Amino acid sequence: MYHININIKVKWLEGLQSINKIKDELSFLSEKQPDPFFIEGYIVGLGLTPQTVLPSVWIPKLFGDDTPDDEMHLRSLMDFYHVCMDSVMEGNLTLPIECSLSKLDLQIALRNDMPLPNYCMGMLLSLSFIEQNSLSPVQSFQLKKLRHVLSGLKSYLNAQNTFGESRDLRDQALSAHNELGQCIRETAYEMRFSDQCIQEAEEASALPGFNRDQIESHLNDILNKDSQATLKLINELITVIERELITVNFIEQFREEIENLHEAQPYFILKTRKAQIHFNLDEFEVAQRVLEELIELAPNDYYKNRYQLYNCYIKQQKWSSVSVLVDKFDSCSLPDSATQLLCEYAQNGNSQRAQDLKSHIKQRFPEFVALAGADSQRGNNQISDAMTEYIGKGGLKAWRSVEGSLFWLKA
Known part of the structure; x- marks a missing residue:
């Protein structure tokens, strides 16, 4: 599977197990019923989009009207999302081992209930978020190339139409499959990490009329409200940061000094505010989980998150937990x-x-x-x-x- 450390592999497996649970629970409700490999292909495809697609947009498109609303399922789904994003960012993405293909079982492997076609169909769906008219010629060419390969591998009939019905169909399909991982990595690079992408992002931030004070004031007004709407905004901002900067690998690499890094402060501020809103809305267990994560990640507790956590424990009468935390900071x-x-x-x-x-x-x-x-x-x-x-x-x-x-x- 992914060439990443053991902690990340464990998270990946936990995420996949949770996705199977989500699929089972939605089987009687959702018309879409996405399978785990469809979901993985879909989420990896989100990593190829030039702009971040927010969860409020991509989750409903994946699951339809019957989106998972269980807190633990959503949490596991987002954990899996971040692991996939981390693989895309690091440029070490590989196909799941189950998405294999060989000459002997080509027709069977390309049935619509098999891993490889589902993975390809999921990715094709998420690539539809990309706005074609905003792409450079190089990006358009690379995206077209990837879609061509994905379309050819999403069914046996498509393989015949894409790669031809001649005797070398199997060879062409195998060649396309062998190159798929590299094609995905090249697309990610052209869409997000090429020199041209970086230059365009820098130019956009320097455009006249960008009133930073006004934007910051407006954002503060929104974040100061204790409401589900504010939580939704904060969660989506956190998702963007976890995709673009505070990735799983970033945390592993800088765990010892992360709470002192300037780059990480917006993340800690948003997570702290998220916990406070949950507490103010009497959602103490959710607030507790967020605060425990923050204190583990930032043990010096510069944002005094332990104060809120004390009161989460007290509201739930978890007296031993309070004592342990008080003794820890002394x-x-x-x-x-x-x-x-x-x-x-x-x-x-x-x-x-x-x-x-x-x-x-x-x-x-x-x-x-x-x-x-x-x-x-x-x-x-x-x-x-x-x-x-x-x-x-x-x-x-x-x-x-x-x-x-x-x-x-x-x-």
Whole structure:
């Protein structure tokens, strides 16, 4: 299969297994019923498009109206998408081993229920996203060449029409199959990585009338809203970044220093905002998964994602998880201290330790006892930045979820 490290191969296999599950679950609902090799060819084809095709566009075209809506299935599908994109970016893409062809079984291998035809048909479908009139002559030629080979290998009848019905049909079909992987790689290069593509991208960014401040202000206005529409936008932005920069190989290569790289900061900011929106929408398990991934990827936690994760655990009463995370960072900040205090009270009530912790936090952070009314004071410069951050990460929501805690805090 792909010539990539063992971790990526494991993800690939997990993605393929999930795709089989998706297909099985949609078999009674979806008219399209794409098979796993159709899906793989389709997703690899997306990597050849000059512009990123957003999930909100390509998923419905693949599955029809009955798109998978299960969070875990969508997550596995996107993981598989990123592995395929990574292979395209690295230029080491090869055909699945099941998409084989030989002289002896040519007619059987090109049946419409076999891997190779499905792979080719899937790729042909995703190549339809490419706008022909925006291509250079070289790109148009390369795309036409790839489509010719894919069309010839999507069925035995097509092979006869494409490669001829003469005695050398088998030889021509085998030759086309042997060159398919290279043809895909060459198409990816011409569409996305050639010197001409890079030059055109640089020229486009330098065009007059590009008001960066206005665009950034508009984007911030959108991202500040806690809504499913904002989540959809953030997910699609993350998809673009994971396709273009923060790929599986990039993470593996720069894992030790990734949280310090300037290139990775937009990714961390978007993922942090994604988790916060899920938390604010009471989708605590989803927020928890995103935050755990962020802390694993960026263990120094410059964006203070542990504060939100503390409160995800508290809302789900996962007290041991809170304790492990608090001990891991061993910090005496207001959010860390407040979390320890709330966990002790939630589990043991007005214990001696809870009283000691409350006394300590009142001495060190005297404004914290006004937590119950702090939400109404935000923005009026009446509470500290630390308190504002704690509330913004869900601290007040966590305290309200533990009965009697706010009353006890003021006592």
